[in-house]
Amino acid sequence: MIYRSFGTTNIKLSQIGFGAMRFPLTEEYDPTKIDEVKATEMLHYAIDNGVNYIDNAYPYHRQTSEIFLGKALRDGYRERVYLATKMPVWLVKSKDDSIKYFEEQLLRLQTDVIDMYLLHSLSKNAWKTVQECNVLGCLDEMLNAGKIRYAGFSFHDELPLFKEIVDAYPWTFCLIQLNYVDIDYQAGLEGLEYAHKKGLAVMVMEPLRGGKLANNVPKRVLEIIGGSRWKQTPAQFALRWVLNRPEITCVLSGMSTLAQVKENIAFASGEHIDTLTADELQLYAQAREFYRSRTKVNCTQCGYCMPCPQKIPIPFILEIYNDARMYGAIDDSRWMYKVFVKPEHRADRCTACGECEEKCPQKIPVAKFMAEADSLLRQSGDDA
Ligand SMILES: NC(=O)c1ccc[n+]([C@@H]2O[C@H](COP(=O)([O-])OP(=O)(O)OC[C@H]3O[C@@H](n4cnc5c(N)ncnc54)[C@H](OP(=O)(O)O)[C@@H]3O)[C@@H](O)[C@H]2O)c1
Known part of the structure; x- marks a missing residue:
């Protein structure tokens, strides 16, 4: 050392x-x-x-x-x-x-x-x-x-x-x-x-x-x-x-x-x-x-934003949202969203309460990205 x-x-x-x-x-x-x-x-x-x-x-x-x-x-x-x-x-x-x-x-x-x-x-x-x-x-x-x-x-x-x-x-x-x-x-x-x-x-x-x-x-x-x-x-x-x-x-x-x-x-x-x-x-x-050129959200998965009052797994959703662009593999991210995020904890359940944004060291506008992530990752036919 x-x-x-x-x-x-x-x-x-x-x-x-x-x-x-x-x-x-x-x-x-x-x-x-x-x-x-x-x-x-x-x-x-x-x-x-x-x-x-x-x-x-x-x-x-x-x-x-x-x-x-x-x-x-x-x-x-x-x-x-x-x-x-x-x-x-x-x-x-x-x-x-x-x-x-x-x-x-x-x-x-x-x-x-x-x-x-x-x-x-x-x-x-x-x-x-x-x-x-x-x-x-x-x-x-x-x-x-x-x-x-x-x-x-x-x-x-x-x-x-x-x-x-x-x-x-x-x-x-x-x-x-x-x-x-x-x-x-x-x-x-x-x-x-x-x-x-x-x-x-x-x-x-x-x-x-x-x-x-x-x-x-x-x-x-x-x-x-x-x-x-x-x-x-x-x-x-x-x-x-x-x-x-x-x-x-x-x-x-x-x-x-x-x-x-x-x-x-x-x-x-x-x-x-x-x-x-x-x-x-x-x-x-x-x-x-x-x-x-490929990073959409500057999240480092530190987890400071958690726990979310709606139990939304924010770092995970931002990760697969970023990965969709980083690797050009949107189908993989959609699959992970469907399989690993329960419908009641999906990004569309965000109430924009702002608790996470207060705590985020990267100052990420989480509510805005939750809406964007849900619209990109949810496939037609997934539970509403
Ligand atoms: N004060 C603050 O505001 C603040 C904020 C953030 C961090 N910190 C402190 O700074 C420390 C370092 O930050 P960080 O944890 O974000 O460090 P980091 O080194 O950027 O990331 C840690 C992650 O890198 C991966 N990793 C580490 N060594 C690896 C290796 N040899 N091969 C492959 N993957 C490897 C692991 O990911 P996987 O677990 O996915 O394998 C690990 O969890 C924290 O632990 C904390 O003590 C402070």
Whole structure:
């Protein structure tokens, strides 16, 4: 494992960190049913093989991820990692609330201190809450009391707000979405460079776009990857691009199988900073262009939108809606819609209540796409 400096501190973090948002499940569509045996094996393998940063958050796996992690890090594993989790800013109504959620997280994680604590998913509205409820005052108090060691934030909004937030508080680090497709989206590459110049450690999430750059990769993209001097999987092609950047401290990987953990850790045992040539960067530009031309909805299947009050499986519907265009396979998507989505949970049951749009880090106009998806995917003869 290669380690990189955590900003201006003396801490070194593994260049790949473990994201606790996509553990394997015992029941396919129920994120609360973490397969604890498999997930524990994956975590222990990662830590035993050099991963020393684990990223969690209050809502992951519908609030069960922190509880699971508290158990999985017993027997000495807690002491071997830097533990990160995030405050659910959207639930906070007062400074007392922020303290209440933090104390609850300590209990869930079975620890007295959070090494790296983030304000979760900052956007225009969340930033307003942070200011109105003096959440930064709460961070100061917890830092002074030694209950958190380093303060940071994760971000999902436009670049100017990102810069404003970077400059508003003495953060040690931030977490941004970055992959070879999303280079000028949200904070993007300009945000990466900005935060790095200001001395923040920059962590990266969604390096594989939630798995979209690794699984079921379109034939054209496989051809482009084949033009590289390395023999590599699509996941390695995508990880190589982020790990090439010297400004990044740690790339968070969400892994759902032990095989993925093994592959990604083996890949992270190599040095990747500044290893891509101009010709190779050109391959990424070609693949980016292809994805951009075929992507209808910018969903990364993070699941933040769920649960839907109408029980509509929003990420799944957006996925098959996108796939219809990506692979030109509309019949496959129609078949999946018919077979896997019960009539009472189909996209036409959306009431446009807006709950999901509030929570979506990508700001997707879900109601609009639910209507479009239903009209594309429903076949004549399907139940009304
Ligand atoms: N703060 C925030 O707002 C926020 C938002 C999003 C994420 N995060 C954090 O960032 C972490 C990383 O984001 P992410 O989970 O979206 O990461 P990601 O690496 O972009 O996507 C994870 C998915 O990629 C696939 N994958 C991983 N390794 C693979 C491999 N070697 N081969 C094939 N497929 C592979 C798996 O998909 P399958 O499961 O389909 O196989 C996995 O679930 C999260 O886990 C979470 O901790 C934070």
